[in-house]
Amino acid sequence: MSFDRLSLNTATTKKWTLAEAVEGCVRAGIPAISPWRDRVHEAGLDKAARMIREAGLRVSSLCRGGFLTAPDADGQAAALADNFEAVREAVALETRELFLVVGGLAPGEKDVVAARQRVADRLEELVPFAVENGVRLVLEPLHPMYAADRALISTLGQALDLAAPYPADAVGVAVDTFHVWWDPELKAQIQRAGRESRLASYQVCDFNLPIASDALLSRGMMGDGVIDFATIGGWVRDAGYTGDIEVEIFNQEIWDADGNAVLETMKKRYAELILPYA
């Protein structure tokens, strides 16, 4: 069984430090990792980069920049500064792919059209810096249930429209099965992402039912929910995606479980449900 495209997103093993996640990957034979920035900061950027490199792991992406919707000048400056820093971190970690979760409405705001325009405006300011640094900004559509408070990009088509003004190696898009499985346009938009060479990441996790009481934690281990990984995986494959496949799960039960056991389950489910269609 080949796990050579499997990547652990560190959100899946939330209680592990970056060092523990790196050790866990090495122990489990998982060749790639997608660290969250809070765990990178905790370890220190240089040390984080060194420990990943010395462990022989590949960094499939950095999670995450974004939150670009501040309406005021100070908030916009702070968001830009944080995203510039995220680009520098991606460089240090030797990954090309920087995820952006673009942010939701400002407090009290209801105008989604205006808030989306601010995302486009900030992107315009960010792209040149990312390009100079050889980093691709990866727009991630989030499930519409998170539109108001996390990401006003809700569909892959919308992400591709937002990316359209920029070169494909400057702005890409992510397919995260949890967020997009329900989209009636999904097949067509994955094909489009392939044609436009913007498919920058494929993240797998399931959509569990009932929705968790904290809706953010409804992500499940592949096979535990309703998602048809064979079909979506086939669309991603046919669109020409050959990169890493990240497992990113927010789920209290999985977070409470032993990290090594989680990685073993993850490999088993990957082998059964993902790899045959990849």
Place this chain on the structure above:
Amino acid sequence: MSFDRLSLNTATTKKWTLAEAVEGCVRAGIPAISPWRDRVHEAGLDKAARMIREAGLRVSSLCRGGFLTAPDADGQAAALADNFEAVREAVALETRELFLVVGGLAPGEKDVVAARQRVADRLEELVPFAVENGVRLVLEPLHPMYAADRALISTLGQALDLAAPYPADAVGVAVDTFHVWWDPELKAQIQRAGRESRLASYQVCDFNLPIASDALLSRGMMGDGVIDFATIGGWVRDAGYTGDIEVEIFNQEIWDADGNAVLETMKKRYAELILPYA
């Protein structure tokens, strides 16, 4: 202040019987009602029709038929029989508009493409009977968080595509703000619904945050959540919609409150947030 387009969907006052809801509307000067079928059955169809008629109320729609995704012959026959019955009930209640919540995946099923095809197949069987009876089937896109278990129609565009083979007075679509506010294509699809004369209902309620622990109950009173009723209401108006505006809220706090007080709040919020743009 004119409430002549306001309609109470009986789900909003869940603990009220149909008789209580009818009395509540009369008392509050609300001229229209959208009854749920369980409350109609409880009262008895003939008696329900008579009490609404004698109260001088208009029935803006009947909620709801649908659940068309059964994969087996028995399940499909039962679904058709139930929807034929719902058409007859709509006739008895003197409303043209029968809402359909089309249903989700079958137990254990993951193939959304196949399940959506079954919706299209059942619709083909239902339409002639509805047309004979002068009833319009109203396809309601539900928020994508309910795609797996309640409705595999998640966007207005998808509903319009499904309606496309049929005359506009046979199959219409509903705009329920809770379900569609996040859709980046919303303006364009409301315009399209207007052009195609399929805009059969406008339902208003808010999208509350955080999402309720029972995700079905996150619907809120207009003004309590994130939805921009001015903008969406303007799009619906500009698309030529002049019909009733229903308030349909599933919310435990509202269900626990005094029904008459809920109707007063509903009128106040309607006057402030809905009517100026209608």
